[in-house]
Amino acid sequence: MLAALIIVFREVFEAGLIVGIVLAVTGSVPHRNGWIGGGVLAGALAACLVAAFAGALSQLFAGMGQELFNAAILGIAVIMLTWHNVWMAHHGREMAGEMRAAGQAVADGTKSLLALAVVVGVAVLREGSEVALFLYGVAASDGGSGLSFAIGGFMGLALGVAVCLLTYFGLMRIPQRALFATTTALITLLAAGMAAQAVAFLERANWLTSLDTVVWDSGWLLSEKNIAGRALHTLIGYTDQPTEMQLVAYVAVLLVTFMLMRLTGSQPTNRGASPIPL
Amino acid sequence: MVVMMRKLALAALFAVAMLPVSPSLAQQATEIHVTYSKGQFQPSQVSAPADKPITFRVKNLDAKAMEFESTSLRVEKVVAANSEGIINVRALKPGRYEFYDDFNAAARGALIVQ
Numbered sequence: 001m002l003a004a005l006i007i008v009f010r011e012v013f014e015a016g017l018i019v020g021i022v023l024a025v026t027g028s029v030p031h032r033n034g035w036i037g038g039g040v041l042a043g044a045l046a047a048c049l050v051a052a053f054a055g056a057l058s059q060l061f062a063g064m065g066q067e068l069f070n071a072a073i074l075g076i077a078v079i080m081l082t083w084h085n086v087w088m089a090h091h092g093r094e095m096a097g098e099m100r101a102a103g104q105a106v107a108d109g110t111k112s113l114l115a116l117a118v119v120v121g122v123a124v125l126r127e128g129s130e131v132a133l134f135l136y137g138v139a140a141s142d143g144g145s146g147l148s149f150a151i152g153g154f155m156g157l158a159l160g161v162a163v164c165l166l167t168y169f170g171l172m173r174i175p176q177r178a179l180f181a182t183t184t185a186l187i188t189l190l191a192a193g194m195a196a197q198a199v200a201f202l203e204r205a206n207w208l209t210s211l212d213t214v215v216w217d218s219g220w221l222l223s224e225k226n227i228a229g230r231a232l233h234t235l236i237g238y239t240d241q242p243t244e245m246q247l248v249a250y251v252a253v254l255l256v257t258f259m260l261m262r263l264t265g266s267q268p269t270n271r272g273a274s275p276i277p278l
Numbered sequence: 279m280v281v282m283m284r285k286l287a288l289a290a291l292f293a294v295a296m297l298p299v300s301p302s303l304a305q306q307a308t309e310i311h312v313t314y315s316k317g318q319f320q321p322s323q324v325s326a327p328a329d330k331p332i333t334f335r336v337k338n339l340d341a342k343a344m345e346f347e348s349t350s351l352r353v354e355k356v357v358a359a360n361s362e363g364i365i366n367v368r369a370l371k372p373g374r375y376e377f378y379d380d381f382n383a384a385a386r387g388a389l390i391v392q
Contacts, residue, residue, distance in 0.1 A: 055358035063364030137342025
């Protein structure tokens, strides 16, 4: 039971963090629960589909179907997150002028909510398909211990939901004015980290072979596998053995976001315009 | 405006993602066949020459999915029940690299690179 709990929790942890951040980003936007909930539900359904066809999926592209599928959906999430940030910078003018709550500007545009719903769906899909495969395998093979595994699995899932709520309520404690800058920075780093992850999948598929030298190995300091490493992996894209190309993709997303936000944002000194001290 | 921005972002991302695509580099890779059955790797120790890319072919004979994973090899791949997974590994320095089934802590194996 404990094994199932740990495995399921490990998988849903990342999705929990992302959903928590997106909930905080959308703050007081009306109908946001419907959009985010829809994203989670669509992601869960898609995860079951992917799990059911996992064998067929991995046979695609000369056995590299899984890797390319992951790279593609991560790419979609990066575009959605970047687009959301740029959209927010563009509409920051009205917000700054009227001193309205940051999230309320999103109320005018359901497009941005759709983008974030897609991000949530992708996060749930990626993590959920592995959970579904694991639990299905357990249920199919041993009937006796199946129940206790299922209980462990559900407890792992509940812990994932707890991570989501903790992230959300933690972020909601930040004052409204600072919340916008915080979530902008979080979303930018999330996108950069996902781009680096997408590169890793393309490298595993041998589709991306240049600049594949590992730049450093900080596994001795902070392993990507323990809970702190996993949290940083999701939040800022921490990797203990990044390749040159991963770093290029990471920095490229930061720069592109920064440039697009400056180009479209109202004033260059916009609080949200500088996600990280470059 | 928004459409232009989106195109810009897309173009930038594709530029990064598509630059050095070459799907046919795995030709001279060393192939390693590993079978997974009853929750164990067979063989549990495999070897490969150094400085050459490696391709693992992991055949999962069990009725449940397994996840072939290794921190030192930087790989992680779910292999569905009764199917084969192909895992590419870059050229390695000599040493011992451990791999395991992330869904089953009892299943461990190692790759010796000479």
